[in-house]
Amino acid sequence: MSTRHTYDMGLVGNCAYLALIHQDTSLQWLCWPRFDSGFVFGGLLDRDKGGAFSLQPADGEFSTHQYYLDNTNVLCTEVDSVGGRYRVTDFAPRFPQYERYYKPLMIIRKLEPLAGTPRVRAVCRPTGNYGQTPLTPRRSSNHIAFLGLAEEIRLTTNVPLSYILDEEDFALTETKYLVLTYGAPLEAALETSCEQFLQRTVQYWRTWVKSTSISNFYQTEVIRSALALKLHQYEDTGAIIAATTTSLPEAPGSGRNWDYRYCWMRDTFYILNAFNNIGHFEEMEQYFHFIANISTKVGDKYQPLYSISGASELIEQELDLAGYRGNQPVRIGNDAYTHIQNDVYGQVLVALLPLYVDRRFVTKERAHSEKLMREALSFIGRTMNQPDAGLWEFRNLAQYHCYTYLFHWAGAHAAHKVAQHFGLADMAAEAADLMQQAQEKIEACYLPSRGVYTNAIGSTHLDASGLQLILMGYLPPDSERARTHLAALEQELKTPEGLFYRYRHADDFGTPETTFLICSFWYIEALACVGRLDDATREFEKLLRYTNHLGLLSEDVDARTGSQWGNFPQAYSHVGLVNAAYRIAKKLDRPNFL
Structure with a gap:
């Protein structure tokens, strides 16, 4: 009998965009600014031209366990490697605010150590126009801007920017946040904003299910x-x-x-x-x-x-x-x-x-x-x-x-x-x-x-x-x-x-x-x-x-x-x-x- 093929990915979104995240933490599909726009990440259709956004161990083979927080569209991927264990929590913020829903073109990746001292390599290489438009990274004080599209893609993070730009691994000893945006960036306190957005997004989905x-x-x-x-x-x-x-x-x-x-x-x-x-x-x-x-x-x-x-x-x-x-x-x-x-x-x-x-x-x-x-x-x-x-x-x-x-x-x-x-x-x-x-x-x-x-x-x-x-x-x-x-x-x-x-x-x-x-x-x-x-x-x-x-x-x-x-x-x-x-x-x- 042939091997069973499944799509080993989870879906996140906020009714403004959709993204698919593989069990290996790689963001395989993301179209911005609309569902039917060109992809920013499209490794699903072309590994070379599709860009990349992953948070994988640097020390060889690893195993993962992927699940949703109960009654939400918040996705967790726990990674077990030689050096230790960590969790990636991926979500698209969505919650009521000012009599409307806040649903920015923003994906948040929370990276937290669970055991040991895992070494992680953060790779972020967005692309444009279905891989036809290369984007140019520009380093700023606490973010990396990717230029080449009609609006700026920005990665705001407390991971040292040099590690990301050079794709060098680092020891994960504390919780890190990576916030990728299209157009309007996150211009607020990183850690507290991410935690607040996570809490309110979880609450929104659980209320919706209720x-x-x-x-x-x-x-x-x-x-x-x-x-x-x-x-x-x-x-x-x-x-x-x-x-x-x-x-x-x-x-x-x-x-x-x-x-x-x-x-x-x-x-x-x-x-x-x-x-x-x-x-x-x-x-x-x-x-x-x-x-x-x-x-x-x-x-x-x-x-x-x-x-x-x-x-x-x-x-x-x-x-x-x-x-x-x-x-x-x-x-x-x-x-x-x-x-x-x-x-x-x-x-x-x-x-x-x-x-x-x-x-x-x-x-x-x-x-x-x-x-x-x-x-x-x-x-x-x-x-x-x-x-x-x-x-x-x-x-x-x-x-x-x-x-x-x-x-x-x-x-x-x-x-x-x-x-x-x-x-x-x-x-x-x-x-x-x-x-x-x-x-x-x-x-x-x-x-x-x-x-x-x-x-x-x-x-x-x-x-x-x-x-x-x-x-x-x-x-x-x-x-x-x-x-x-x-x-x-x-x-x-x-x-x-x-x-x-x-x-x-x-x-x-x-x-x-x-x-x-x-x-x-x-x-x-x-x-x-x-x-x-x-x-x-x-x-x-x-x-x-x-x-x-x-x-x-x-x-x-x-x-x-x-x-x-x-x-x-x-x-x-x-x-x-x-x-x-x-x-x-x-x-x-x-x-x-x-």
Whole structure:
């Protein structure tokens, strides 16, 4: 059996940036000033061009233990070497201040001795523009400035600057702090500021976790997923990106290396549903404002994805970088923005429904959304007979996808509810007509001989997105058709390990080699829906084996080896875990604990 590959890294962030820190203390990924900016540290994609920031022992081999402080996004790495033991605490400051959140472009690395007298070598070599722009270090009184970008990167520290500039090791006999900033530097007392920021950041995350509403069903795993998901929201605009990284391959040598640092409209419903399920409305409202902002500037269609600032052009480029473990190409941008993906209109409508039917929202949150709903309903009508690239964004194939029509149906259903609630007779009639049209299209995908809905009209292929026919309530969960449909999908797409392929037929890049985690979680939700709770619980427990050492999930899993592949951490996978746990707990009638 092949060695299992995992992403041996932890995620830190503060809703202004994200960073990945390896178990060996090296900062492998950090983009500044935005999620989708060029990297400052990108060793993940190129060891030579990606810069470096590490705090490693100077005396040979060492072992590490990496963990989060409970219920926080504060990461600790304990290092054991010949000379002694020490701990690196990494965090991005985030806490309330002056009626807003303080979330600077600042990463703090606290370095403290635990035993013996370890000798540490501090290396800090940031780069710019994906390794294309070398930065020039400039020594000052108590900091090193790195020049060459639009704004200054500064390392403020009480480690002797000569040791860092010369990359010489030193004896760690007392606590040291290394504060790296982009733009505004830390201009305050170093030690007391760092300790205060750490204390307040820990308090912020623990308070945030306490405000979640979750059951006791695998509570620890749900909390970690919720914390990871929260970090993927770019608070400045409310956008939520699909993943932290770009170009980590779906399978080695597959060429399926994509940039996921963007906001997919198709994910809108699932992401908002996850936040709703854990009782977090602030994130829902921020994301709604992002969607509303986009809706006011669309032309003749919604794109499948936008940048975190709502920019529509995401031109795909290939960079001259070695790639993760040599996997090329390394891409930035994503050509999927040009695709026709018509399920987005229904996704937006279903996502907006809580604003109207949940009494915890008031009129203010509904502002401008009636216009948005009418517009999305109109788009459904205009695209009812139009083939599209589908959920999985086929690049050279347009079909009449069952999943698209399911969200036409679900979106029209949501609009119909709102129209009835407010007495909008014209909107209700339009929605009812579109529901009927969409239902006819869905039924055209049904194969009576196999008792299953295929992925598209006229196709014989099955697709894991067909699980959504049960989850969205199109197929009554206690119906014979739901049972046979689920059984057919299980037979064709499920692996013995409980993982699910998106599909098994060839696409633009051949036949998929790895399973897609969100589909596995959809399967668990479907099991819970049809009352197979023991199966749902067992399969949920199986999936927990595919996290890394910190409970973080990738996009894809190789069923043969259990290896993690694809971009990481994948917000969509963590959404799947949160929603599956919620669905099972609700069926088990487990109480929520605040």
